[in-house]
Amino acid sequence: MWDIGAGTGTIPVETGLLCRQGKILAVERDEEVANLIRRNCDRFSVNNVEIIEGSAPDCLATLQPSPDRVCIEGGRPIEEILKKVWQYLKPEGRVVATAANLESLYLISQALANLQARNVEVVQAGINRLETRGIHQTFTAVDPIFILSGEKF
Template sequence: MSYFPGIKDEDFIRGDIPMTKQEVRILVLTKAKICPTDTIIDIGAGTGSLSIEAALQASSGKVYAIERHPEGAQLIRSNAIHFGADNIEVISGSAPEALQGLPIADVIFIGGSGGHLQELLAQSNSLLKPNGRLVITAITIETLYDALHSMQAKPEFTVEAFGMQVTRIKQVKSSNMLQALNPIYIIICTKGI
């Protein structure tokens, strides 16, 4: 099976767990600059949509998908089998505790913090290689503010951020309807040497 970034949302096995949408995944993956041998940690992996695409890009690397909800962890496993991504290790547990014992990473995604953002940012700093990328997706103003405030205060990081709003167009009979997705903010933090 050929892989191209931006797998359709409907191709994933889904449950009641939130999923990073296709358009967001494309931008996050672009900013993460994943190489084939990279080690990636996905904190708050949800259904595993981002973990799956990261694993397919890092075909000779490894993805550690951390998810605290048992249903989400099972969905990640099912999606990994569905897409043939056998380089994913699912860690069922809450971060930051679930980060213990993980190797140094090239890329870390934070998609959910469970109220532990500051601890996750500190732990991510110690787990990230020089030139590594930390990519945070925020759906709340508080997460956006806290992540920017914390990471911009660290001189070893270069920080960029942007917000995006996606509106899909769906054909309904002879008309086209606009369907807005929730706005999201993406913070990219690149660690210096």
């Protein structure tokens, strides 16, 4: 699996734990953030994650092996990244991309249509949490996120 724009490493760490036999490439352009992924992998004894300090889409050409699954959490221009990723993605591979803003939502949706992705799903997750405030448990909202995915033919 490739994880592009891996941030603090939540996805690589979770995936690494769930798929002990899998190999995860985590791409992150910010050096400090990349170090944070390393620390989080160590903390959870995850040793099947390789961290790549680099910028998508440029660095994608050098990644080995080709992915069965790709998670796109960030990067720009998003439609370029998606197009490149599609090129390297194995047949029947699946791409998942997240969008927190309207433009990304639309661009990713359009890009998946242009790439003739199969089984496209777009889901908006909205989460409320009960938080203790004084003696009450108050409902507080987490900012919503859109999760788009599609398969290569």
